[in-house]
Amino acid sequence: MKMKKTLLIASLAVNVLLIGAAGVIVNKQGGMGFIEEQYQAMKSKEEFPEYYRQKKDIFEALEGESADKIFLGDSITDHGDFQEYFPDEKVLNRGIAEDTTKGVLNRIDEVVSRNPEEVYIMIGVNDIAAGVKKETYAKNMEKIVQSFDQEKTRVVLQSLLPVNNDSFNNDLPNSRVDDFNAILEKVAADNNSEYVNLHPHFEDGNGQLQKEITIDGLHLMGEGYDRWIEQLGEQLPEN
The missing domain is CATH 3.40.50.1110 (SGNH hydrolase)
Structure with missing residues (x-):
């Protein structure tokens, strides 16, 4: 039981670190505007610019x-x-x-x-x-x-x-x-x-x-x- 609790805490810590790192990257790229640009790029099916x-x-x-x-x-x-x-x-x-x-x-x-x-x-x-x-x-x-x-x-x-x-x-x-x-x-x-x-x-x-x-x-x-x-x-x- 103690081992499971330790693994759970470690997993939560890793997830927090990943979310934090992602937040830093997004912020450096322009915040929510960056996310919107990426979403629109993925959504767009236009063949030419x-x-x-x-x-x-x-x-x-x-x-x-x-x-x-x-x-x-x-x-x-x-x-x-x-x-x-x-x-x-x-x-x-x-x-x-x-x-x-x-x-x-x-x-x-x-x-x-x-x-x-x-x-x-x-x-x-x-x-x-x-x-x-x-x-x-x-x-x-x-x-x-x-x-x-x-x-x-x-x-x-x-x-x-x-x-x-x-x-x-x-x-x-x-x-x-x-x-x-x-x-x-x-x-x-x-x-x-x-x-x-x-x-x-x-x-x-x-x-x-x-x-x-x-x-x-x-x-x-x-x-x-x-x-x-x-x-x-x-x-x-x-x-």
């Missing part, structure tokens, strides 16, 4: 209009003001932060419906971060390219840019960026689209994104966008 869904809905709600150029991609595209570089043309930005090839495929119909004369695609760094297999990435890119009628739309695949791991994230290796760029070049060749290799014009000689043109090791400063547009002009033949 809120920002993605908002932007997709905004794009689809806009009245259909033809475009001279569309830039399609993730946050690196999303942050660019491409219309400023082509003031005499109708340019649409269809970048969405954190997007992947899966996300692009989920919204590609809206992009195609704009009947662009040219579409410039840069997507894949978030696929790398998410651990997407190279085979899956290649299939998704082929589907994206094949969504366009290349008799009407010039499809340009742009290489992924290097990452500066000192400033950004060592878990996103540039060796994977190189692997995905090789896939992009092959997809372009196999589907009679064009490939622009931006990568060597942004790396520092050691395979890293040049520090002076990035804000955080991944996203670009103004000089980076200037260089991007300059390389499109230099590498692409005129239609």
Whole structure:
């Protein structure tokens, strides 16, 4: 009997300690607000992030209009003001932060419906971060390219840019960026689209994104966008 009482007291003590530790963790994370956030995250069955869904809905709600150029991609595209570089043309930005090839495929119909004369695609760094297999990435890119009628739309695949791991994230290796760029070049060749290799014009000689043109090791400063547009002009033949 004495042994059972001792075990009961020990069990209660452990439970109190665990509850106390959980309370400390929750308090550090923001109290009840943290619990609510976690609950909502578990309850949500949405496949794509809120920002993605908002932007997709905004794009689809806009009245259909033809475009001279569309830039399609993730946050690196999303942050660019491409219309400023082509003031005499109708340019649409269809970048969405954190997007992947899966996300692009989920919204590609809206992009195609704009009947662009040219579409410039840069997507894949978030696929790398998410651990997407190279085979899956290649299939998704082929589907994206094949969504366009290349008799009407010039499809340009742009290489992924290097990452500066000192400033950004060592878990996103540039060796994977190189692997995905090789896939992009092959997809372009196999589907009679064009490939622009931006990568060597942004790396520092050691395979890293040049520090002076990035804000955080991944996203670009103004000089980076200037260089991007300059390389499109230099590498692409005129239609």
